Each structure stands twice: as C-alpha cells, then as structure tokens.
Amino acid sequence: MKLHEAATAPNCRRVRIFLAEKGIDVPVVPVDLGQAENRQEPFRQKNPMGRVPVLELDDGTFIAESVAICRYFEQFQPEPVLMGGSDPEEAARIEMWQRRMELEIALPIMQVFRNTHPYFADRIDQYPDYGEGQRSHATKRLEWLDKELADREFVAGDAYTIADITAQIGIDFGRVTKFKVTEETPNLLRWHQAVSARPSAKA
Amino acid sequence: MKLHEAATAPNCRRVRIFLAEKGIDVPVVPVDLGQAENRQEPFRQKNPMGRVPVLELDDGTFIAESVAICRYFEQFQPEPVLMGGSDPEEAARIEMWQRRMELEIALPIMQVFRNTHPYFADRIDQYPDYGEGQRSHATKRLEWLDKELADREFVAGDAYTIADITAQIGIDFGRVTKFKVTEETPNLLRWHQAVSARPSAKA
Numbered sequence: 001m002k003l004h005e006a007a008t009a010p011n012c013r014r015v016r017i018f019l020a021e022k023g024i025d026v027p028v029v030p031v032d033l034g035q036a037e038n039r040q041e042p043f044r045q046k047n048p049m050g051r052v053p054v055l056e057l058d059d060g061t062f063i064a065e066s067v068a069i070c071r072y073f074e075q076f077q078p079e080p081v082l083m084g085g086s087d088p089e090e091a092a093r094i095e096m097w098q099r100r101m102e103l104e105i106a107l108p109i110m111q112v113f114r115n116t117h118p119y120f121a122d123r124i125d126q127y128p129d130y131g132e133g134q135r136s137h138a139t140k141r142l143e144w145l146d147k148e149l150a151d152r153e154f155v156a157g158d159a160y161t162i163a164d165i166t167a168q169i170g171i172d173f174g175r176v177t178k179f180k181v182t183e184e185t186p187n188l189l190r191w192h193q194a195v196s197a198r199p200s201a202k203a
Numbered sequence: 204m205k206l207h208e209a210a211t212a213p214n215c216r217r218v219r220i221f222l223a224e225k226g227i228d229v230p231v232v233p234v235d236l237g238q239a240e241n242r243q244e245p246f247r248q249k250n251p252m253g254r255v256p257v258l259e260l261d262d263g264t265f266i267a268e269s270v271a272i273c274r275y276f277e278q279f280q281p282e283p284v285l286m287g288g289s290d291p292e293e294a295a296r297i298e299m300w301q302r303r304m305e306l307e308i309a310l311p312i313m314q315v316f317r318n319t320h321p322y323f324a325d326r327i328d329q330y331p332d333y334g335e336g337q338r339s340h341a342t343k344r345l346e347w348l349d350k351e352l353a354d355r356e357f358v359a360g361d362a363y364t365i366a367d368i369t370a371q372i373g374i375d376f377g378r379v380t381k382f383k384v385t386e387e388t389p390n391l392l393r394w395h396q397a398v399s400a401r402p403s404a405k406a
Binding site: 100129 | 266272291347
C-alpha cells in the first residue's frame, strides 16, 4: 500500500491527520505539484482528475478523493471512530458535519486561494471577484461555527471526528490567504488550539 | 420521521431517488423555496445553513445534507447496497465516484444555475463569468464520464449506486441551463436512458 501525495496540499494533510489519529502508517510517494506532475502522465492513470492524494492498494487499485481514502481506513480499522460506526444516527450526524465543514468552510477557503493567489495565475482560469465572494462566505460561516462551538467540545459533538480534521485543514490552509482565528471568535479559537495541540496536527 | 424538502431542488431529488431505490417511504413536509421559507425562522432551527432537505427523526433530531440523510438510510436498511457495505475497498470506491460525480459534475452544474440564472439574481451575489467557467468545466467532465462508461454499466462499476443518483440529479437539473445528453456522448446517453427508465427516476 502506498499514498501518493504532496506535503503542501490540504486534502493530503486531511488523510495524514486521519492516519495519525488511527495510528496507521502508510508509505508515502511524493508528487511534485510545482512541476505539475499531478496533471500529466503517468499520474493521470492513477487519478484522471489530476488531484492528490491517491491511495494505491497492493492489488494495484487506486482510490482517489481524500474522504474516500479516509473511508477505506475507517472500515479497515474502525477504532478510534472518526466517521461513525454502525449507529445510523451517529454516522449521519458525523457526515452532516463533515459535509458542512467541507462545503461551507474548507472548499470556500480553497476557492479563495485558487481564484486570487498568484500560484494559480498561470495554471487555471481565475475569477478573483468570485474568490473574494467566497472569502466573505467562509468568514460568515466561521462566525457561525464559533457560536456552534460554544455548546460542545468538537464540531460534530463531544468526540473528535473527521469533521474536525476537515475544518482544521481548511482553516490552516487559509493562512496563505490571510484567514486567521482570533479572540473575536473565542470558541473557535479554543477549539483550534485544542486540535492544533494534538500530535496528529504535525502530520 | 419526516422529510422537509422541496420538489424542484436537486439535492431533495437525490434523497427521493435513494429512498425509492431502498423501497422506504418517508412522509414529506414541503418547504416553499419560492417564498424563501428555507432562509427564515423556524426553518433555520432545523438547518442553520438554510438548505433543504432536512430529515427530522422521531426524537426531534434534525439531519441536514442530502448525502448524510442517504447515509442514515443506508445504515438503517443496508439492502440494496447503494453506498457500500463492510468491504473497505467497495465502500471507498463508491465514495470516490460519489464525490467525483458531486464535485466535478453536479456541483459545477448547480453553480452554473446559481451564478447565471435570473431565479437567483435577487437572492444571492452572482458571478456570471465564474458560472460560465463552471459550464465549461462540467462539459469536459461529462465528456470524460462518457469514456469511463464505455467499459462498465454504472458509474462506480457493475452495480447501481449513489454515484449514479448524484450524476443523474446533477445532469437532469442542468436542463434549466441548457445541458443536454446527446449522441455525441453515446455511453453517457445509454447510461442516462437506463437510469431514467428506473421507477426511482420519477421520485
């Protein structure tokens, strides 16, 4: 088993943190995003979308999409529970929060980067106005998340889950585009300090 | 148990098709999107994101996010398998394809609508150039999906799964913004005719 990934990509960090929390060690094959290795052959045979990370199983199967890779390991080794076990309500609650963190926070923050940062200027069509709109959207959602976290320790409830990981990698990636968690959102700050203090945060 | 939803919203149709395939009947409470009922109290207590669908459980718990609602029913009644059972590789493969259909096809098609259609002109900030960029992105991905479907019957393999449902609701919603599956993409057309002929398509 091998994980094809890049140190700087937030979706790769999501898988690294997930694996660290599970205590699973997977050999890594670095993909050079700077040289656009992900957008060319032979990488495109692993994932035609040209995105990292990709998990290569021993039988040669490729699993792309960071959350799908996490799902593989969740079922492979259920403990500690990060995506929900056999209880339908728990699994649905975690998935609801995972999706909110992804679609309302991590993805908008990544869109700010893609649409406004010089790194992507020569790589994709950028829409800076849309990027700034996504900044405003993510900022409002972070203020909302701050209020949600007044009542509980973690994003999806009393236990740490993949929803925390997704929020964490989104928010931390936002540093490049000037997102910062401050005392203006005290509950979010407390949560952010807690997840950042876990050993997995270094992954 | 009740499903708060709207007939015209593609994410609501995703849940309706999923339930029809499972043979599960859930009473529906209509939400009036035209009157923006979803963006006001008391609906926002059910889902602070202001989006449909929302599943209300008998204990008063609200589950938002269409895929999280599907997850609830998948674990509640595993057969027929639509999201993957206990085999880690199967579950990860289905989730990979579900996410590709969502992030690369359904979501871009919804972004075309949100950013270019008069319906949203007074409701949100629109970025028409971004919307047209998403049209081009989705069109390329549909051409890629056509090639993928040359080798197999359904999106994630030989069996019908949630990945087919997500592609179906995305593509069908695209009619409003002039997406059409034609003989230029013959494998996609064959697949689209097959999923459209299933009784669940009427849901």
